[in-house]
Amino acid sequence: MLNIDELQAILPQRFPFLMIDRVEELEPGKKVVAVKNVSINEQFFSGHFPGRPIMPGVLIIEAMAQAAIVLFSQSKEVIKDKKMAYYLGNVKVRFLSPVFPGDQLKIKVEPLKMLSAAAIVSVEGMVGDRKIAEGELALSAKEG
């Protein structure tokens, strides 16, 4: 498990773009389960949508991508403690159900193909036992 301080040591993103709060499960090379607590205080809810707050799908993808960075970086001894730049190469995600204020979004990431500087992962978002999104991401990493 990783708390927010440990997460910030891994992820380059910061407020207002840190889209995961905690990592509940971390099995290097196998699996990450990350948590995003979705609060009505999120800035995006004021515009998405006025009077009808729904978490934007692109930000769910961002949360998935950040969880994928955790999986990738913690699976590679050589880059574990290095500052890396990460790039999303491809996104295939299907949204199944909306995410509302008060929801706790759990994101599971598992590797489909992991190389030294790139990975394809499967991603799944759950709120309780409701699956809200699933798909695949491709990301690459560069030093610096």
Next chain:
Amino acid sequence: MQNIEEEIKDIIAEIIEKEPAEILPEAKFFQDLGVDSMMALEIMAAIEKKYKISIPEEKLTQLATLNDTVRVAKEYLGEKADVNA
């Protein structure tokens, strides 16, 4: 069953978003077809998934044309066929 060349051509076409007919056997992925390194990785992963094979990372740079890709896939499919025989 479609032959492997046709199947792999379809996989590549879908990933790089081109018509299968554009993917000539010796067309160079990077120069002629606009494939980038992430797409090459996706092609490799899609082939592994379809044929349930595992292609090592070093082979990625060898995937330069459709013919190359088919050759590499067959190399690993061959091993699998031997195991199953």
